[in-house]
Amino acid sequence: MNLDMSIFGYEFMQRALISALAVGLCAPAVGVFLVQKRLALIGDGLGHIALTGVAIGFLTGGAPMWTTLATTIAASVVMELLRSHSKTSGDVALAMMFYGGIAGGVYLTGIASDKGVANLQQYLFGSLLTAGWDEVWTIAVGGAAVALLMLVLRPWMSAIATDEQYARVAGLPVAGLNLLLLMTTAVVVSVSMRAVGLLLVSALLVIPVVTVQQFTRSFRATMHGGMAAGLLIAGAGVVASAVQDVPPGATIVLIGVACFVVTATAAALVRRVRRTWRRHLPPEGEPLEVELPRAEPSPGG
């Protein structure tokens, strides 16, 4: 315990922890709607596109976070237009983002050869420990804004994520909300790339949500629980990576995956136990056909 505390005496660790917590809080707030909309991989798609954005930053000498933000937002607008106005199916558009993003990133980095592809690696896998204070504040403010926006818009966002056709008949601004959801995803991807890296960013969008939904009954509890889980997973990941001196992004994601596997297994076991337990009780609500062969011989039923 003393070891942990002493580590946080270093300023770079405080910066790492603040940015990881901000990302852990805001990513599941957006991710819960993406999971509901069955767009869980969109974060990965935008992560790949973001690579092109980083390379544009190298090429133009601009700050990679801002060029990435601009590129991913532009990509999310194009993605939404493709999805709503053409026959291109969601997964084809997603596949194009995966190939195009990586290829664009490597190609443009090749042109800006003085930076080198090796420099791309800190954005691919995250490099929390090298972030400066101004960068940390951008992450914290961006993350807080996204989380707040999603909390306030939860009923509307969940309506369009659950049943878009109903939302349209209910008179909700479906197109605008869809676009807003993709744009906030783009913001999350851009601010999280320092923490978990572009290739792993989708994990923080999805894992906390699918972990808590094993045990929740309401959308609200899933969203709030997911944000809490994201906070815990990101915090634990940074501490664990500092203690063991390993990359924080990978540690955060591995802790998340472990949490999911444990809770999914536990939930499956609980369901199984309940089912076997119920089998010994009167078969209320069970299909009648199952009980007929045994029930028939007894007279009067």
Next chain:
Amino acid sequence: MPVIATRGATVSYGGRAVVRGVDLAVESGEAVAVMGANGSGKSTLVKAVVGLAPLAAGAIELFGVPQRRFRNWKRVGYVPQRTGAASGVPATAAEVVAQGRLGHRLIGLPARRGDRAAVARSLEEVGLAGHAHCSVDTLSGGQQQRVLIARALATDPELLIMDEPTVGVDAETQAALAAVVADRVDAGCAVLLVTHELGPLTDRLDRAVVLADGRVVHDGEPPRPVGEHADPRHQHAHPHANGEDTDDLWGGK
């Protein structure tokens, strides 16, 4: 002024006309069933009325306003066809019903007392007051259907549109549906519903419009059940048991 008025409504999917030149008028306080075999275009007609299927020709007016310019959607309660697939993220019955109030709320503002009261009243009306905080995934098919009906009621509709609300539901849900339709019609609401079978609804309906191959082949008295189903004491305890008779009325399948 009719609540719904379609003139020569035609809807095509991929060049093939599914609904051909349908004229339909529904007045306030009127309950109309759209009936017909599978593929007769009845669901498509209703989707066109609510703007989910584009018109190839003709015109649709809602409350006297051309449907393309109609913006006052909170006057319309819509019950979509229930899809069997469970949703990804859990949601309680109250949360789903609360979606029906979003048209009344300014975006970004919290629910007011009136919104919460409408949600509770709607759940009560379909007999699910005790299930408000249950996850929708754990409810039966009939109960899920009633949640969707409650969501449409929560908006205090002047027009209630239901797409196949009777498919695969239990007797309790059929009875709840018939009661809801009767209550709403008494309150002056117009009801348009798509169905294969009328069941307990028969006496609550003013008219039935029967489609075949996208055209109206009957517009008037709802078809009466025949045989033992004509007996007023006959209880439709098995929701699927009278399907054959109603289908036979339109020439099979």
